[in-house]
Amino acid sequence: MIKIITVIGARPQIIKASAISRAIRNKYGSQISEIIIHTGQHYDESMSKVFFDELQLPKEDYNLQVGSASHGVQTAQMMIKLEEIFINEMPRAILLYGDTNSTLAAAVTAAKLHIPIIHVEGGVRSFNKKFPEEINRLICDHLSTLIFVPTLSGIENMRNEGFKIDTNLQVTSDAPGVYHCGDIMFDNSLFFGEAAERKILWLNNLNVKENEFALITMHRPSNVDDSKVLEELLKTFVRISDEQNLDFVFPVHPRTLKIIDTKISLQTRTALLKSKIRVIPPVSFVEMTLLEKKASIIFTDSGGVQKEAYYFKKPCVILLEETPWQELVESGSALLVGADPEKIMNGYSFLSGKKDLVFPPLFGDGKASEFICEKIIETMRT
Numbered sequence: 001m002i003k004i005i006t007v008i009g010a011r012p013q014i015i016k017a018s019a020i021s022r023a024i025r026n027k028y029g030s031q032i033s034e035i036i037i038h039t040g041q042h043y044d045e046s047m048s049k050v051f052f053d054e055l056q057l058p059k060e061d062y063n064l065q066v067g068s069a070s071h072g073v074q075t076a077q078m079m080i081k082l083e084e085i086f087i088n089e090m091p092r093a094i095l096l097y098g099d100t101n102s103t104l105a106a107a108v109t110a111a112k113l114h115i116p117i118i119h120v121e122g123g124v125r126s127f128n129k130k131f132p133e134e135i136n137r138l139i140c141d142h143l144s145t146l147i148f149v150p151t152l153s154g155i156e157n158m159r160n161e162g163f164k165i166d167t168n169l170q171v172t173s174d175a176p177g178v179y180h181c182g183d184i185m186f187d188n189s190l191f192f193g194e195a196a197e198r199k200i201l202w203l204n205n206l207n208v209k210e211n212e213f214a215l216i217t218m219h220r221p222s223n224v225d226d227s228k229v230l231e232e233l234l235k236t237f238v239r240i241s242d243e244q245n246l247d248f249v250f251p252v253h254p255r256t257l258k259i260i261d262t263k264i265s266l267q268t269r270t271a272l273l274k275s276k277i278r279v280i281p282p283v284s285f286v287e288m289t290l291l292e293k294k295a296s297i298i299f300t301d302s303g304g305v306q307k308e309a310y311y312f313k314k315p316c317v318i319l320l321e322e323t324p325w326q327e328l329v330e331s332g333s334a335l336l337v338g339a340d341p342e343k344i345m346n347g348y349s350f351l352s353g354k355k356d357l358v359f360p361p362l363f364g365d366g367k368a369s370e371f372i373c374e375k376i377i378e379t380m381r382t
Contacts, residue, residue, distance in 0.1 A: 002032050002380045004118070005091040007082065009041030009066075009102030012304050015285055016097045016120065018055035019184040022191070023369035025058075031377050034058075035089060039078050039102040040065040054284045055192075071101060071132060078105035086113055092380050093118050093145070099137035107140040116173065116380070120184060120372060122147035123154025126324040134324075145173050146379060148372050150183035151362055153327055171379050181371045182364015185304060189289060189311045190366045196290035203290055206249060206278055213247035214240075214348075215295040216277075217288075217305050222339070223319055224256045227263035229339050233319070234260070234268055236341040237299070238275045240348055248277040249291055297352055299344070306334060313359045315351035317344060333357045 008017050017036070024032050038060040064081045066074055082105060086094070094110040095118045096103045103119075110117050122141045126134050141147055141158070149155050155178070159165055163178050171177035203210075216237060224230050241248055252260070257279075260269065272279070283291065289308070292298065298309040301319040306328055309316035316334040328334040335351060337343035351357075 001030075002093070002376065003035070003089070003091045004032060004093050004095050004376070004380075005035045005037060005086065005089060006095040007037045007039065007102055007106040008060075008097065009039035009078075010098075010100045013097040013100060013102065014038075014057060015055060015188060015304075016184050017095075018057040019187045019191075019369040020095070020120070020372060021057055023373050027370065028373045028377065032373060034095075035062075035091065036060040037062045037064065037082065037085060037106075039082075039105070040067055041074070041078075041100060041102050054286055055188075075101050075105045078102060079109045082106055082109045083113070086110060086115060091115060093376070095120065096140060096144075097121055099124070099133040099140070101132070101136065103140050104136040107143045111143040111173065116145035117143055118146040118148070118372075118376060119144040120148045121150055122178070123149035123151070123158045124324040125154075125157045126322050128322055143173060145171050145176050146375065147176055147178045148181045148368070148375070149178060150181065150364070150368070151325075151327055152180060155180050177375070177379060179371070179375055181375075182366070182368040183307065184368045184372070185307055186311055186363040187366050187369050188285075189308055192286050192289050193293070195286050196293060199287060199290050202287060203294060206280070208247045208249060208278070208294075210294045211296045213249055213295055215291050215298045215300075216248055216250040217298075217300045217302050218256065218319060219253055220301040220320065223301050224253075224259060227259055230256070230259060231264050231268050232341055233339055233344075234264065234272055236344050237277060238268075238271045239341075240345065241276045244348075244352075246276065248275075249295070250277055250279050251281065251283045251288070251291075252279055253282055297348065299348075307363065309334070310359060311363070313357070315354070315357060317347040317351060319344070327362050331358065331360060331362070333359060 006017055008014050024034055040063055062085055066077045093116040094106055096106055098121045107117055119140050128134055158178050165178050218224050292308050293312045297315045299317045306316055306325050310328055318334055318336050321338045335347040337347045
């Protein structure tokens with residue numbers, strides 16, 4: 001039996017982990033045993049526990065309850081607590097996802113203890129180290145023994161950084177196995193697509209019609225923590241809604257809602273309230289899946305939502321200056337606009353007017369989780 005510890009801490013990791021846990025539970029339970037550690041990086045119940053419940057992810061075995069802090073303090077607290085658990089549990093490997101501080105803390109801790117690291121969503125690059133996520137993913141990849149890459153461009157990134165792309169089974173942290181596997185989030189989107197359809201009454205209660213509304217998601221500090229930037233974004237969405245007579249659905253994190261209530265001008269708040277923008281509380285993964293499937297266009301600063309828009313063949317206006325998923329932009333189905341009001345307006349006009357968008361199969365066949373489990377068994381077996 002191969003004993004692995006999965007470390008998660010933020011909403012996207014909880015969702016990604018559900019795909020691997022489901023594969024272990026349904027097919028590989030006799031060969032892989034999984035211990036789950038939740039660092040508590042996302043500690044709001046509406047942003048964490050609900051995803052465990054809805055995604056059928058087993059309750060975590062450990063919750064570090066680290067919570068919010070500066071990057072250094074948060075990462076250090078995680079490392080102190082993770083080290084003790086890793087030593088006590090003595091796993092065959094540590095399974096990590098993406099690029100959060102939880103990923104960084106677990107990778108450095110495991111590497112110092114000489115425990116092999118499995119990194120899911122390796123090779124993703126924005127080529128901008130101003131973003132902490134870029135630093136985290138770089139470090140994790142370069143400490144890992146098994147690296148699972150969702151896209152071919154990610155494989156090319158790894159090759160350019162000196163990784164050897166082969167199928168050598170004698171993998172080590174100095175000679176890691178790097179594999180193109182497809183995207184486990186695509187696995188999840190396919191799996192939960194039917195469950196999303198069963199929530200159609202929830203969507204109807206929002207009083208919007210299929211393919212006749214836009215979806216907004218925003219969470220990046222560069223967009224929501226600066227009240228001046230956030231106000232301009234809100235004014236832009238109100239303008240599009242008014243000029244195009246277009247319904248919007250805008251799930252808002254409680255922290256962002258507090259900024260809107262306390263730092264945005266009364267004039268803009270009044271315009272938002274009178275517009276056709278439905279400001280709603282955070283939604284579950286299945287509810288978000290339904291919104292993505294039924295929207296006509298998506299505005300987002302989320303890397304995950306960018307991809308999910310692509311899975312469901314929806315045009316996407318990316319509220320960032322760059323994206324680690326450059327394939328989306330190259331496909332012509334997504335545009336990078338940052339927080340510039342005119343670029344957002346022009347991006348909406350361009351994408352909403354295009355009837356010939358194409359969505360090549362960039363993210364695999366929906367069986368990435370099985371591929372990953374089989375490679376773990378193949379290479380970690382003693």
